[in-house]
Amino acid sequence: MxxxxxxxxxxxxxxxxxxxxxxxxxxxxxxxxxxxxxxxxxxxxxxxxxxxxxxxxxxxxxxxxxxxxxxxxxxxxxxxxxxxxxxxxxxxxxxxxxxxKASHYYFVLHKPLGVVTQRDDASTKTYVPRPGRNDKRWRPWRRQYVPTVYDGLPDGFPPVPSVGRLDKETSGLLLFTDDGALTTRLLRPGSGCEKTYVLDVTGVVSDAALASLSEPLDDVTKHTREKVRTAPARVKVVSRSDEGARVEVVISEGRHHQVRRLAARAGFAVEALHRKAMGPLRLDDLPVGAARPLTPDEVQTLLSNCGLEKKRGPPRPLPVAxxxxxxxxxxxxxxxxxxxxxx
Structure with missing residues (x-):
């Protein structure tokens, strides 16, 4: 045996x-x-x-x-x-x-609140505390993924990279493309691609505060830690009340939380932040969470502004299977x- x-x-x-x-x-x-x-x-x-x-x-x-x-x-x-x-x-x-000539995807998304502008990976995990408790201990079984903009893309829109980012509490226009050269030139300081934001702020909206909101901001670059100074912003008051105001801010760069830092320096508390335009692109009546491909004229304008019109073929059609x-x-x-x- x-x-x-x-x-x-x-x-x-x-x-x-x-x-x-x-x-x-x-x-x-x-x-x-x-x-x-x-x-x-x-x-x-x-x-x-x-x-x-x-x-x-x-x-x-x-x-x-x-x-x-x-x-x-x-x-x-x-x-x-x-x-x-x-x-x-x-x-x-x-x-x-x-x-x-290269052909790429180009489309815009009306980003909703509560989602982050990055891919779904370990960096989107967040700690979820138990209701009624103030427990700050790290417990992996009580962590969950934060929804990303790629989770909510409509069917037929490929998960190509976004041009810049919008933070979790900011809504509005977000451009997506797999054209790396265009992305690099649009994000480069001095590219001429202006971004228009609408802020709902609380506080005393005085002329001095508005002047501070438009003044240049001192910053440092992310990798080289070089000190830089942003270009002045253009500010326009859309509406005003006793509690606060709605202000439109136009900037030509995209520094980290630039608009929120400008508002904090001016003494404003930001209740809502929305990007309504980026260069020649507008949301118009695009619903929240919806996406649309860029028109040929919009693509041509973007490429012409960046000097790429002779190096690109027609955009790829969207949506796709x-x-x-x-x-x-x-x-x-x-x-x-x-x-x-x-x-």
Missing amino acids: RPAVTACAALATAAALWSWLRRRRRRELARRYAYELLGDPRVRRSLDPYPSSTTVAALSALTGVATAKIRKFSAGARDGACARPWHADGAPRAGGRTKR AAPELTRAAVEAAIDDLVRRHP
Whole structure:
């Protein structure tokens, strides 16, 4: 009896070891030939025209490729050879560049209150205290994700990066595009892209306070910690009452909490903050939480202001159909092909 038990245990151990070595080998191949795996037709089907957050997270965990790089690859994953978003419509490489003009997504969202402008990751977790208690101890089971602007995007609008941010308690116009050059130039100080905010403030709205609201603000850059001074803001009183006023502020830069810091320096308490315009873009009657693609004229104006009109093709149409979710069977079949090609 004992020899049979020993033999069975040995067989079970050998099978478990073989299974572990097999899984390890497959994981190593997936990481070593990550972009070959991403270019597999069965995997590419879940990347075109844009992948879901679940698909991107699964592929990132499997291949070790950063989620941002997977999204960039997906923008050009047509024939498995194009891994950069500015290679539009599957254009082949030509000395590292494409002869076609790049094509991108452009749309605006009417951001609601209570959501943050970033992707859903660990940095959006927040502590949720138990009602009636003042317990500040860190407890991971009492943390939850804060909703992001990407959670509420309408169907057919891809989760491309936003141009700048609006904080959790600010609503209004938020521009989204995968055109990195345009984003960089719009956010650069002195770009000429003015942002118009409407503030509901409480306090004594005197001429001196309004003058302080429009004066330049001393700030430091985020990375180099260099001291800078912002350009003066333009201020206009929309309405005024005994308790406060509604003020319109136009700034040409986008420093961290710039408008709120200007209001605090002027002695105002901000009750509500709303961005109603950004350069030539307006919300008009767009409902809260809704999104709309930019018109060709709006895209052309933005590109002309940034000197990119000759380098861009027509914008990609919106909305688009989302790519299907990645399945385990598709991944296993793609890895099987890797094993056969790289024994």
